[in-house]
Amino acid sequence: xxxxxxxxxxxxxxxxxxxxxxxxxxxxxxxxxxxxxxxxxxxxxxxxxxxxxxxxxxxxxxxxxxxxxxxxxxxxxxxxxxxxxxxxxxxxxxxxxxxxxxxxxxxxxxxxxxxxxxxxxxxxxxxxxxxxxxxxxxxxxxxxxxxxxxxxxxxxxxxxxxxxxxxxxxxxxxxxxxxxxxxxxxxxxxxxxxxxxxxxxxx
Amino acid sequence: xxxxxxxxxxxxxxxxxxxxxxxxxxxxxxxxxxxxxxxxxxxxxxxxxxxxxxxxxxxxxxxxxxxxxxxxxxxxxxxxxxxxxxxxxxxxxxxxxxxxxxxxxxxxxxxxxxxxxxxxxxxxxxxxxxxxxxxxxxxxxxxxxxxxxxxxxxxxxxxxxxxxxxxxxxxxxxxxxxxxxxxxxxxxxxxxxxxxxxxxxxxxxxxxxxxxxxxxxxxxxxxxxxxxxxxxxxxxxxxxxxxxxxxxxxxxxxxxxxxxxx
Numbered sequence: 001x002x003x004x005x006x007x008x009x010x011x012x013x014x015x016x017x018x019x020x021x022x023x024x025x026x027x028x029x030x031x032x033x034x035x036x037x038x039x040x041x042x043x044x045x046x047x048x049x050x051x052x053x054x055x056x057x058x059x060x061x062x063x064x065x066x067x068x069x070x071x072x073x074x075x076x077x078x079x080x081x082x083x084x085x086x087x088x089x090x091x092x093x094x095x096x097x098x099x100x101x102x103x104x105x106x107x108x109x110x111x112x113x114x115x116x117x118x119x120x121x122x123x124x125x126x127x128x129x130x131x132x133x134x135x136x137x138x139x140x141x142x143x144x145x146x147x148x149x150x151x152x153x154x155x156x157x158x159x160x161x162x163x164x165x166x167x168x169x170x171x172x173x174x175x176x177x178x179x180x181x182x183x184x185x186x187x188x189x190x191x192x193x194x195x196x197x198x199x200x201x202x203x
Numbered sequence: 204x205x206x207x208x209x210x211x212x213x214x215x216x217x218x219x220x221x222x223x224x225x226x227x228x229x230x231x232x233x234x235x236x237x238x239x240x241x242x243x244x245x246x247x248x249x250x251x252x253x254x255x256x257x258x259x260x261x262x263x264x265x266x267x268x269x270x271x272x273x274x275x276x277x278x279x280x281x282x283x284x285x286x287x288x289x290x291x292x293x294x295x296x297x298x299x300x301x302x303x304x305x306x307x308x309x310x311x312x313x314x315x316x317x318x319x320x321x322x323x324x325x326x327x328x329x330x331x332x333x334x335x336x337x338x339x340x341x342x343x344x345x346x347x348x349x350x351x352x353x354x355x356x357x358x359x360x361x362x363x364x365x366x367x368x369x370x371x372x373x374x375x376x377x378x379x380x381x382x383x384x385x386x387x388x389x390x391x392x393x394x395x396x397x398x399x400x401x402x403x404x405x406x407x408x409x410x411x412x413x414x415x416x417x418x419x420x421x422x423x424x425x426x427x428x429x430x431x432x433x434x435x436x437x438x439x440x441x442x443x444x445x446x447x448x449x450x451x452x453x454x455x456x457x458x459x460x461x462x463x464x465x
């Protein structure tokens with residue numbers, strides 16, 4: 001059985017993500033400390049918390065994650081989990097994992113913040129993560145910050161909320177995937193995305 | 204901007220069953236919460252709200268189990284409210300599968316709870332529910348006086364003397380991520396949302412507003428989105444008794460040029 005680790009930062013709802021993975025025939029392992037790489041076929045950084053607080057609490061887990069990615073093991077970041085891939089955030093001080101260069105920015109102040117609800121993914125290029133989805137899929141967002149990658153090549157889909165921001169990023173060679181929305185809350189489209197990620201963990 | 208307007212069925216739960224009343228009283232049975240939740244998900248509801256209307260410590264356990272069973276069925280966001288008295292109560296609800304908690308009475312009695320929940324679990328999961336009533340019992344859309352809407356606590360039973368718009372701004376500042384605004388005058392009447400209340404709420408804050416209370420016809424949805432600029436519309440009666448289904452509502456709204464998730 002495929003085993004996928006979910007990193008627990010100590011807050012929020014990980015239940016939905018666990019249930020979603022179980023329905024795909026995966027064994028989810030929620031853990032606050034990652035020890036052995038052999039325990040997991042893939043890892044998910046979930047979506048709840050505050051950038052500064054989480055980067056502070058990560059401690060040694062940061063090194064684990066950097067090594068994990070170096071060996072091209074599959075990693076999926078959801079919402080805040082995806083923002084952690086970058087160097088820094090306007091949400092507050094703290095160093096991200098710097099797996100990609102770029103910064104996390106605040107959504108434009110003329111919009112209602114948080115950005116809450118169903119919005120469209122506008123696909124910019126093909127990716128295994130979005131395989132089987134149409135060009136315009138509805139997915140569920142809830143966030144106040146968004147990533148601004150330096151390398152636009154990693155942007156797979158964008159979403160419009162006062163600004164066209166990167167809502168899906170991937171690096172297939174490094175096996176790093178990120179969604180600004182919550183696939184576990186995004187109905188059938190979200191299920192498909194998780195299924196695609198699970199398939200890559202099985203490879 | 205391509206953000207869809209949200210349609211949110213609401214389940215009021217009492218002793219493990221879904222009920223629906225008029226002006227918060229005269230409750231009628233409307234079914235099993237898990238079955239209704241699954242039906243709404245299948246129909247394409249954008250979110251689900253679950254309110255425990257008889258929350259008391261001894262009934263908490265039953266509720267926890269229902270929350271868990273409903274959460275298991277859902278791949279859409281799920282808000283739970285009713286009887287949340289502390290950040291630890293919120294944590295328990297969230298760890299049983301809710302994505303957001305709605306607080307009302309306790310936020311009025313202890314406003315710092317809003318900040319505590321937002322800080323611990325994130326602003327996005329802190330919904331403040333506001334039950335508002337026209338001051339002086341006047342339910343005409345054009346009543347104009349200084350203190351037009353007053354908020355009530357304890358399931359619309361207790362007047363607080365607090366102005367609804369001032370309260371909305373205050374809880375936004377305290378960390379609320381969304382407001383769920385119910386018109387007590389319209390609740391269960393199926394006479395339409397209180398447009399004036401909803402619009403003034405939307406004008407007063409910069410966080411999403413979910414309109415609630417009074418929906419009975421398709422036109423009511425159009426009105427609350429176009430005339431009041433609500434971000435989401437909550438409805439109970441018209442869905443429970445199958446007068447309309449979620450797809451009916453959405454295709455109607457689409458025809459009217461309102462962006463919905465279909």
